[in-house]
Amino acid sequence: MYINCHTYYSLRYGTISPKDLLALANANNLQTIALTDINTTSACLSFVRLSSEYNIKPVLGVDFRNGAQQEFIMLAKNNKGYQQINTYLSTFLHDKALKIPKYAKFIKDSFVIYPFEKAKNYKLKKNEYLGVKPKDLNSLKFLERTHKREKLVILHTVSFQNKKAFNTHRLLRAIDNNTLLSKLPLSEQGCETDQILSADTLKTIYADYPELIENTQKLLGNCTIDFDFSHKVPNNQRTYTNNENLDYRLLEKLTYQGLEYRYKNPNKAVYKRIEKELNIIKQKGFVSYFLINWKILKYARSKGYFYVGRGSGANSIVAYLLRITDVDPVELDLYFERFINLYRKNPPDFDIDFSWTDRDDITEFIFKRFKNTALIAVYNTFKFKASVRELGKVFGLPKSEIDVLTIGEFNFNRLDRLSQLVITYSKYIQGFPNYLGIHAGGILISEKPIHYYGATFFPPKGFATTQFDMVVAEDIGLYKFDILSQRGLGKIKDAVEIVKHNHPEKEAIDIHDIKRFKEDQRIKYLLKNAKAIGCFYVESPAMRMLLKKLQVDNYLGLVAASSVIRPGVAKSGMMREYILRYRNPERRKDAHPVLLDIMPETYGVMVYQEDVIKVAHYFGKLSLGESDMLRRGMSGKFRSRDEFLKVKQQFFNNCKASGKPATLVAEIWRQIESFAGYAFAKGHSASYAVESYQSLFLKAYYxxxxxxxxxxxxxxxxxxxxxxxxxxxxxxxxxxxxxxxxxxxxxxxxxxxxxxxxxxxxxxxxxxxxxxxxxxxxxxxxxxxxxxxxxxxxxxxxxxxxxxxxxxxxxxxxxxxxxxxxxxxxxxxxxxxxxxxxxxxxxxxxxxxxxxxxxxxxxxxxxxLGFPLCNPFKLLIKPQYNNSRAKHLPFYKNKIVAIEGYLITVKKTRTSNGKAMYFGTFLDRDGDFIDTVHFPPIAAKYPFRGKGIYAITGKVLEEFDCINIEVISMHRLAIIEDPRYSDKPKLIKM
Incomplete structure (x- = not known):
């Protein structure tokens, strides 16, 4: 009965989520509805996937509009028609100069519905209809004879749930038009009546025209859409050579050829691992996926591009032998099942990092070499603070009032009516899609044309981009190729070139000689003493302090540290526990025997994503498939899904059945839940550590x-x-x-x-x-x-x-x-x-x-430049000279000291009760680091006041050989008056 329904993916227009639209349809005894979002198919695949849960037959289409002006609606008769509609819509989305025409192009497997006002002077084609809204019923009798009753259908648009949602719609339209709500034209708004009605109510409205009801039901009955969400067969490009058997023989050949490059004397464990992985890759249908990645990276090497293959893909020896990754999974005992296992339903992916200067060329190569290719979109949603600003402007609030609301320092009950509305509706639209962006590096290479799944748009990046995100892509069996960029690789590449130019007399650097780097004494010194400024992933204040606490001087220690530093591990309290067990063998005895047996390398502490799978499987007795679902669910993308919640309950049921203490089970679950979404796969950490070693080598010698x-x-x-x-x-x-x-x-x-x-x-x-x-x-x-x-x-x-x-x-x-x-x-x-x-x-x-x-x-x-090239301490108005230095602090543990420091960086965080506290990083007069802690009362009393030199007083604390100052007082020291505008220029020796 409904051929024109919108979700909130009709950006800045609709207000209903796809799930809520289906729930509303079900609650109103509807059996079939058509999703026709405005100039987008973003919600279509999710709508079809969810429809069976609500006993709704889905129909897909598009509401073609110029701004808010509806030109026509197209409905797909079948999947072929849906694909053709997507291709048609994409022509307009790729070229913004093109306007939606008044009349639709003929597409064989589709139906077209025009709004009733287009009845004049237009002869409908065989697949075209006129939509009659309730307000049009009185005009039916004046319809020209050329339009027969069988060409008329019900057109009751659905865009919102209720009055509040309609008000929200008006606000969204005002935001979209960048205008005050009071000045929003009616032509830019929908009607308040564009809400869903029950089937009986709709039939009552059109009771005098039963043929319209019949025509509409017949039209929807002739539409069928079907997608397979079972993941039985990946929908990526099926073959690399156009022959599956030939694909497998090529993969096998390339894998064994790689032995000569990677292993001088491969043992039985290596051959056994290869055989196992090749078998699983073949069974799961991922042969072409490996070959396509191999081809991309073969091209990269031919161009001399640096790259790092990371993520759970580093757990694969086949990937290692194909030179997709540089991490030896046998050496590190990496868990291949974290990447692919027979029970894993979701597709795997490789994360391939390139230098930021090379990534675009790689992307262009992929689009030229493989057909049916597109970038993946991301949904940029309304964030609360940004919504407050947007709605504040819509309501006409002055900037000063908007700033107060944005900061959040107000009493809601004391706000005026308009400010209260801003806050209320900002919370309401929080999470609504706002506009489409581009995924950081996700690329799809599909067996079927991309338009089989949805329309594409053409952002400034210059490549066709889907209107759905990676979660939807995975739902339909499309697994992405992650072509990412990072500046760390650019640093390594450029440094090698600079060394070659600056030291022509020296032997060329083999930056891939990681085995040599692992034994290098200079690198060990830099790591152990946290002297890694500029080095990939190991230079931040937090990582610098962690390295000191762990006294890391080896590769495996750095691999663990790369994941331990992640926020989830710290939040769970297991970072501290890991440090204690790392430094004190006696402390390791406190680990639960089952956990210690599962994770001996990390002393029974969950550090990697694989640990979640292992604990869930061996401790919680979940199957490998259930364990992987649990691990994925912790990422947040699927946390609300019913299947994840069932697995969570199964974990507790299994533990209870095996007699494990409830308190222990609750604690283990707390640890899993707090960090699994942030921790790295071990292979990912190992890949990061390889890049860290490369940058550490360059830092150590050049x-x-x-x-x-x-x-x-x-x-x-x-x-x-x-x-x-x-x-x-x-x-x-x-x-x-x-x-x-x-x-x-x-x-x-x-x-x-x-x-x-x-x-x-x-x-x-x-x-x-x-x-x-x-x-x-x-x-x-x-x-x-x-x-x-x-x-x-x-x-x-x-x-x-x-x-x-x-x-x-x-x-x-x-x-x-x-x-x-x-x-x-x-x-x-x-x-x-x-x-x-x-x-x-x-x-x-x-x-x-x-x-x-x-x-x-x-x-x-x-x-x-933004900074002086002289010593900044020379700019102080008073040449005060505090003798305290960072190197003296270990001699003043638990004592109060005064020291001066030049501010480098500040990290803000919040205590458990939500109060702001800070960690500061300063340089002393010798250029050494001073690390400070500012607890909430002190942070409020002595705030940071921007760049400059600060006089710091505080208590020297030491934990695990790491020195901090707990600040008691702090103030910024004055610098001299700008001599360029002073009558008394000063001379100084620099």
Whole structure:
């Protein structure tokens, strides 16, 4: 009876979730409804999957609209029609210049329904109908004779559940139109009556026109849609060679060929593992999946791209032999069943990381090499704070009031009516889809055309993208290829190139010689002493402290630490327990015997995702399939699903039946629930550890070159300033950009680092390009006049270069250079310089004798780089000199100290009762780290006040050889007045 139903995937229009729409239909005794969201098929697959639970026959289609203006509705007769509708819709979604036409293209396996007002002067085709809304019934008798009654159907739109939902719809429309609610045109709104009615009520409304009821039922009866959600057969590209047997023989051949590269003398365990994995891969239908990944990475290697295969895929020896991953699963005893097992219903996936500079080329290769390819969407939902801002504007609240509501520091009962409405409706729309984005790296390669499953849109990324997310893709049996990017690989790749250029006399680095790195004493020292700034995954303050506490100096220890640091393990309290058991063998006896037997390597503590499967299987007596469902459910994506809740109950039932104490079972479940969604698969941690070792090797032997690569790849956990400081700590001389030496990126010559032009704020990329092209073509610049003569540049742009002292080779004070530049360059030039036969002679003006100090340079650097290149302690207004240093703190355990520190980073967290507390990281005068803890009362009384040097007083605490200061008081020290605007410039020795 309903041929035009919307969910909240009709973005900023509908208000009903697919599940709620089905529940409403069931509650109103409906047997069939059509889902026709506006210009999207995002909800279609979920709608079909859920429909059987509500005894509803699903029909799929699309409501084609220009804005809020309905042009026509298309319903799919069958799967073929659905695919054709998706292709048709995608033509408009791929080209925003195209408008939805007034009349639909003929699609054989579809029905078209036009709104009643289109009846005039249009002859309906065989598959086309007119939709009659209740308000149109009085006009039926005036209908032209050309439109026969069998062409009329009921058109009662469903967009909302009730009056509140209609009000929400109006707010969403106002947000979409970026207008005040009071100014929202009626043409941009639905009708308040667009709510679901019972079948009997609908029949009563159309009682005088029984043929409309009959026509509508017949129309819906002629529509059938069917998708298989059983996961029996993957729906990815079925074969790599177009022949399944040939695929398997190729996979087998490539696997055994890989033995020579990976193992010098493979033992029986290796061959047994290969045989087992190949058998399971074949049974589960994942042969082509491995081969496609192999092909992608073969291309990557041919282009010299660095990559890391991680995730649970690292648990596979076949993946290791195909060079998809670099982790030896036999050495680490990785659990293949975490990746694929005969009972696992959901598809596996490899996470392949590339350098951020290479990822787009890999994506383009995939789209060219494989057909039926698309990126995966993500649903960006309304977040509470963002909703408050949007709705605040819709209601016309001033910014100051909106800010108060956003912060959340208010008493709801004391708010005015409009502010209360903002809060109420912000909570209501929280979680609604807002707009479609692109998954971080998910790509689908399907056997069937992508449009068989849904329409695609064309975001700025330049590749067709589905309108459904990865969860829906998995539901339908499409498993994604994760092509991700990270800057850590860019750092490694660039560092190797810089070393090769800076040290041509040295042997080329084999960055993949991980076995050698594992035994390297310098790397062991860096790890054990947490001197890993700039190194992938091991540089953050939390990781730095964990490494100190564990005294990690080996690969397996780092693998464990990479997962222990994850928030869930800490939340469960098991991070501390792991540290205690790691350091104290006696403490390991406290572990439950069953858990210690399951996880001897981690002393009975759950550290990896596999541990969830093992504990659920061996402790909770769940099957492997149930255990994997439990592990997946903990990720949050499936937590509310009935199948997960059943498995959770089964865990408790099995434990009770086997006589395990209820308190123990509850504690084990608490640990599982608190960290399983955050912990890494062991293979994932091992992959991260491999990359950490590669960066640690470069840091250990080529620290300056590695820091330059870090700077050129967007840094890491910390700001650019800290990586410059770290380079200095290793003997580098850091220079501001130089007009004759610097490039867009930072370079190093010997031990001298020249910062790149790209670090200068407001220096335009076009200016940088002109400088570099001219210098490359005609050599270095000989003077300011020579530069002005050769490079067309505005006074604003050259001022930036002069202020940063890029013309210091002239030996002329930069204040004088600024005068000269202003006299010789017009404020606004209308055209590029014209090359003439004779050189232009500039008039030499007599400029005042001006001086600039090192302090002025520091403030210019602060303005243009964001930080000074001098020691920041030199900028204090009072040259107070506190003798306390970070290296002295171990001698003052449990004592009160005063120390000065330059703020590097702050981490905010909350206590169990929701109060804010902080962890601070500072540098002392020697450049060593000071770590601080700020508990709620102190954090409130002595807040951080931005960048600068702080005088800190606090108690020195030591835990597991890790030193912290529990802050008692803290205030930021004043720096000197900007000498550029002071009458009393100061001189200083830097």
């Amino acid at each position: 620290p300056i070159e590695y820091m330059v690569a870090t700077l050129n790849n967007g840094g890491g956990f910390y700001s650019v300033e800290l990586y410059i400081h770290e380079a200095r700590m290793h003997g580098a001389i850091v220079e501001a950009p130089c007009i004759n030496t610097s490039k867009n990126k930072t370079i190093v010559i010997g031990k001298t680092i020249y910062l790149g032009f790209g670090f200068l704020r407001d220096l335009e990329s076009n200016t940088i390009k002109k400088i570099l092209v001219e210098r490359e073509k005609n050599g270095i610049f000989k003077s300011l006049d020579n530069f002005i003569d050769r490079v067309f540049i505005s006074i604003d742009q050259i001022s930036i270069l002069i202020k940063i002292n890029a013309f210091r080779f002239t030996k002329i004070n930069k204040r004088e250079l600024l005068w000269q530049a202003h006299l010789k360059i017009k404020k606004e030039s209308l055209q590029e310089k014209i090359i003439t036969l004779f050189k232009t002679e500039y008039i030499s003006y007599k400029t005042p004798e001006l001086k600039s100090t090192e302090l002025e340079n520091a403030f210019d650097q602060l303005e243009l």
